[in-house]
Amino acid sequence: MADTGRRRFEEVDDLGQILFCDDPALRLDGLLMTVDTAQGAFILDPAQTPHMPAALFDFRVAIGAGGAFPYAATRTAPVDDELKDPRIGGAIRCGMMLLPPEFGELRLPQRWSGDDRVVIALKRMMSGGADLRSIPGWELHATADDPPAAWARMNCAYSRLELRTPDGGLYSRTWVPYDPDWRAAALDHGYVVCLCGVELGIRAPYAMTDAQYTPPMRHENFRRACVAGLALGGLVPYTDHH
Numbered sequence: 001m002a003d004t005g006r007r008r009f010e011e012v013d014d015l016g017q018i019l020f021c022d023d024p025a026l027r028l029d030g031l032l033m034t035v036d037t038a039q040g041a042f043i044l045d046p047a048q049t050p051h052m053p054a055a056l057f058d059f060r061v062a063i064g065a066g067g068a069f070p071y072a073a074t075r076t077a078p079v080d081d082e083l084k085d086p087r088i089g090g091a092i093r094c095g096m097m098l099l100p101p102e103f104g105e106l107r108l109p110q111r112w113s114g115d116d117r118v119v120i121a122l123k124r125m126m127s128g129g130a131d132l133r134s135i136p137g138w139e140l141h142a143t144a145d146d147p148p149a150a151w152a153r154m155n156c157a158y159s160r161l162e163l164r165t166p167d168g169g170l171y172s173r174t175w176v177p178y179d180p181d182w183r184a185a186a187l188d189h190g191y192v193v194c195l196c197g198v199e200l201g202i203r204a205p206y207a208m209t210d211a212q213y214t215p216p217m218r219h220e221n222f223r224r225a226c227v228a229g230l231a232l233g234g235l236v237p238y239t240d241h242h
Helices: 002-010 046-051 084-094 114-126 180-189 215-227
Strands: 017-021 035-036 040-043 052-060 062-064 067-069 141-147 160-162 171-175 191-197 231-240
Touching: 002 052, 017 171, 017 191, 035 114, 040 062, 052 067, 052 160, 084 191, 084 231, 180 231, 215 231
Parallel strands: 052 191, 141 231
Antiparallel strands: 017 052, 035 040, 062 067, 141 160, 160 171, 191 231
C-alpha cells in the first residue's frame, strides 16, 4: 500500500494548489466570466465570482532557449525573448487563453446593477471577450489519492487533479490537500478556474519558507507571470471521482 501511494505521488507532473478566486494570493474576485453552451454564451453572476473554485498548475520544469530548467525568473521581456515552453504554445492552440498583462488587476465595479452588466459586457465583448471564458473540450478530473506512508500517518487526505486536453490527453497532473469546501463549490458550479504556467505564486523563493511567502508576495508573482506572458487560464468543466 505504501509503495502504491509513493508511486502515485511521484507520477505528479507539476506543482498544484486549490483555492478560491477571492484568495489574497489571486485577487480574481472581480472578473467577468462567461460560459459557452449549445444555447449560446451566458455571463456568470459576478456575485458568485469570489466563491469560484480555482486550481493552479505551476510547471515544475520550464523550457527556454538554454534548455530545461526547474525554476523560471519571470520578467517583463516578450515571451519570444524569455521562454519558449511548448506546453504554453500547445495549450493556446487547443483553445486555452493566454492571460493578458493586466489580468491580475482586473476589477468590476463595486456595485453591479443591471445596466452596468449590459454596458460592461458589451465593452468587454467588443474588445476581445470576457476576462475569462470556458474552454471547449478541456476537462478537470479529481480523484482521491494515497499520499506516501509518512504523510498518511498525519491523517492528511489528498486529491489528484488531472487537467485534460480536448483530445483526452493529460496536460498536467498535480497533488493537492483535500478540501471539502472546495470540492463542494466545484460540484455546485460545475466549472473550475484553471490557471497554468510558470511562477504562479505557489513555489516559495529560494531560502524562504511557505509561512514567509505571504499572499501579497504570491499575488505579485502571479501578476508578473501574466505580464510576462507565462500564464494561461480558462473555465474548465469539473468531473469528480472521489
